[in-house]
Amino acid sequence: MKAQESGGAPRAATRPAQLGSVQIGGGAPVVVQSMTCTPTEDAAATLAQVRALAAAGCDIVRVTLPNAAAVPSFARVCAKSPVPVVADIHFDYRLAIAAAESGAAKLRINPGNIGSWDKVDAVIDAAGEHGCAIRIGVNAGSLDPAVDAREGLTLPEKLVASSVEFVRHFENRGFSNIVLSAKAHDVVTTIETYRALSRELPQVPLHLGVTEAGTREQGTIKNAVALGVLLSEGIGDTLRVSLTADPVEEVPVAWGILQALGLRRRGPEIISCPTCGRTQVDLIPIAEEVERRLRGVDKPISVAVMGCVVNGPGEARGADIGVACGRGSALLFKKGEVVRKISEDAIVEELMREIEAL
């Protein structure tokens, strides 16, 4: 796979981590992921959500393994999932080992809450034996108490110190199939932490995320700012957008961020204006209807839906297909040329017909 550029900065040259057929880092496209919120004990519900996440565009999906009773169900999910499954483990190293034995492609642990280095080593050895990657997941909300207690360190410095200690331990044990995250809910902390991680541990693929980012509206903004800034600097090999919402809703946000920076492309882009006192058609419902109808379309095309004659013809001409509206009608553009004039009530239908014919 080719290395990518992102708004200028070359992507950081990290080591690849391998999760079955999916590679994180080492120049691979930025991997999109999310996490199920169903009870893992319910294999059918969890598998249905894994499939919905994969269909929405997740390259890998994380599933929590909260207790031993959920292991058989977790194993069924791994066996039937269309994408590699990541086990989310907290506190109990035996669950991490069980996940490795059950077909997880990656184990997500926070070594700081596993209890001892011996237990962490047991997880590393199980991962090595079963060909799993490990994500070292440091989190501001559950920092290693020994690091948290160090005086004179800022939160980003604590997150980095904890991360460096863990990565060194894994590498010293000869295990390098790792991905690293160090999440905080604060955007500035997130940006500063990941910049420092990329500097201090340039070899390690980084999993980007803002934890506890909040509800859909506020969370989308926080994720887009933090991940956008980092990705624009070439930092980040996989990302998970966290929203307090159905996890399937996280996936288009992740793709939107990657698409905005030209890092990956999935489906159409709509260029539509904010409307103003010059607009003489009812543009908002037209643009929303076009967006809704394009949801099932995979073609990486640009579609302009413009309200007036100031910027409309220019933008519509630049898109693969577009309309520039006037009073009660619109000019239809295709590949830079005016095709014909259409009436306001036929805009959506005619546009969709032309898109299908492309």
Added chain:
Amino acid sequence: MKAQESGGAPRAATRPAQLGSVQIGGGAPVVVQSMTCTPTEDAAATLAQVRALAAAGCDIVRVTLPNAAAVPSFARVCAKSPVPVVADIHFDYRLAIAAAESGAAKLRINPGNIGSWDKVDAVIDAAGEHGCAIRIGVNAGSLDPAVDAREGLTLPEKLVASSVEFVRHFENRGFSNIVLSAKAHDVVTTIETYRALSRELPQVPLHLGVTEAGTREQGTIKNAVALGVLLSEGIGDTLRVSLTADPVEEVPVAWGILQALGLRRRGPEIISCPTCGRTQVDLIPIAEEVERRLRGVDKPISVAVMGCVVNGPGEARGADIGVACGRGSALLFKKGEVVRKISEDAIVEELMREIEAL
């Protein structure tokens, strides 16, 4: 006003532009703005929208002046607006002069579509006489044809070339009360263009925006990525988030971007987790209800609404106030201390009561 820092980078030291009581650039806080979409001829409807935008957090509001018939109504809007009004002018320099005479605090023109330098100069002189600022608004959708035709230039280079030419003209005429924008619908083009503008014209306050960014969901992401990257580099003195939606909805997105980067603060921040297979309360409606009820609250507090025992207590302890949920109940935290245990159905009420008491 004090210069601000934004996630590390110091803000670019631009010259101040003055719009009545509001200053853009020169170290002032980043100014939030939007634009009405009512017919300007309808002064009552336009004023109502100006007031709604100001109440939502706009420091200034732009209103289009599309024709001479709208001038009296525009003047009434200027006279009664609670915030400085910016006139949006296209094509006809006489409308720009009429706007200056009618009480506009700033004129937004694209010198490339005004027709001649003589006409631009007439606008500059009217602005000087009436104490208006001018925004030079270059737009990829309506580039000066002479610049657009130049061979071998990328779109960002064309936008910058056009901008530099206009700014030089204004400054040579002794007029420096200017703000500059050069908008494109593409995020990477936007980032590259504004970085170059900040380098080439470091003295000029910059108005950030992604034009034709699309509908609410996609537009929020594109704006947050582009404006987030630029603001994190210290670039940008005022911003307008463009969405194909009610303009009042643009304002919280603008504030969300500024708040994420610690540049300005308005109202509460909610820290809520994405839920997962560990969550044992119905968290999404709880977080959404808390967000809805906090909409009217102006206190700059942080409120944590967390679903489980892994990161919940840490995050709830770090916030001004918060809950960490368990099975059917939650621990209430205030300023880092556990206050009491509350039952699931009382979480929202108890949290709101404590917030009001803060």
